[in-house]
Amino acid sequence: MKKVWKSSAFLLVAATMFLTSACGSSSPASTSGSASPAATKAAEAAKPADKKIVLGFAQVGAESGWRTANTKSIQDSAKEAGIDLKFSDAQQKQENQIKAIRSYIAQKVDAIAFSPVVESGWDTVLKEAKDAGIPVVLTDRAVDSKDTSLYKTFLGSDFVEEGRNAGKWLVEKVKDQKGPINIVELQGTTGSAPAIDRKKGFEEVIKSNPNLKIVKSQTGDFTRAKGKEVMEAFIKSAKAENTKMDVLYAHNDDMALGAIQALEEAGIKPGKDILVISLDGTKDAFTAMKDGKINVIVECNPLMGPQVMQIVKDVVAGKEVPKRILTKEGVFPQETAEKELPNRQY
The missing domain is CATH 3.40.50.2300 (Response regulator)
Structure with missing residues (x-):
């Protein structure tokens, strides 16, 4: 009688182990039936690289022909770079830019870029972006914050x-x-x-x-x-x-x-x-x-869109970028006007 009980117990344990193993193989992480845990982990790690970067851009406004050209460069370059651009026009009001930046933080974008209406008054909202782990890129205009860790870089003219x-x-x-x-x-x-x-x-x-x-x-x-x-x-x-x-x-x-x-x-x-x-x-x-x-x-030069998109890609990837990046510009006296006019893109 003891031998029969022992045999039954052995069969019960074996059956339980088989069922447990079968349940494990049908979990979502192993639906292919052939993927090892290491391969599955590697596939999951590769997903962020395929994910489209989301960039929130808070523009000053549309106060000039220069700004219109700058906006077009940003929008066209984002499309060419395959970046999902969320764009806002602050109509030259700082409070509108701050509201837009907070909206981008709430939306958990991958990066924020903006051209500050004025130099001062940005520390609070930039700290909010930093605390959320969202890198910030300044374009065209700088801020006067003493804490330079609040932004990754400043791209623009001197x-x-x-x-x-x-x-x-x-x-x-x-x-x-x-x-x-x-x-x-x-x-x-x-x-x-x-x-x-x-x-x-x-x-x-x-x-x-x-x-x-x-x-x-x-x-x-x-x-x-x-x-x-x-x-x-x-x-x-x-x-x-x-x-x-x-x-x-x-x-x-x-x-x-x-x-x-x-x-x-x-x-x-x-x-x-x-x-x-x-x-x-x-x-x-x-x-x-x-x-x-x-x-x-x-x-x-307002046509800084391509540079902005490359910088955004780099900072999202965790790469180090220079704290200050200059755009190339020239001085044109009156005698150069006729020759240079056809080269103007904005």
Whole structure:
């Protein structure tokens, strides 16, 4: 009787082991029937590489031709790179950008890129992105945060150097002139990196010539309409004070073009009666320069989309990237306008 019980117990244990083994082979991790646990693990690890990168991009707005070209470059390049782009237009309001960035964090995107409306006030939201493990790339404009770990890199122009280049051209242009040379300045959006830096670089250089003096300086908010409005006020003030405006230094093309319209309506010939210096390098500005209305353009290249997408791919992959990446740009005096105009892509 004991022998029979022992035999039965042995058969029961064997059957249980067989059933357990059979259940294991039918689990989701082994549905192919031939994949080993190691192979299955490797296949799962490979999945993220095939996953489409999701990028949240918070744009400043559409305040200028330069910005429109920058947006198009970002959108076209994302499509070409196979990146899923979530795009927002902040309409030049910081609160809208912060709201968009928080939305991207909530959506758990793979990376965030943005062009800050102004330099300050970003630490809190950037820390939220860092805590969520989402890398941030700054494009076109910088932030003034002391904690540089809040972003991976900053891709854009050297705005101070752009201001210096504008100043160098002017100093050389008027080196033989005697007496005071009055400059009126159209600044970009107050508090923005390009407005701060382009002013700084320009002033740094022109102080070498004591005849050069900025007599009026006001923001035109980087728009054509505001540039025209402020220039009209400058003209009215100059007439009332019986002073001459010798140079216009505009922080971007759209403000310069608006100012040109105001000058012409007042019977002043831009490019002749008053030297016009502009920054960016849009097709409209080169057309105006070809027509003799702008004397020099310092380029600021908006077509940074391909660089942005490569940087995003690298940071998502965990690669180290330089903290500061510059775009290539040039200085174009009036005599180059006709030759260069066909090369303008924006």
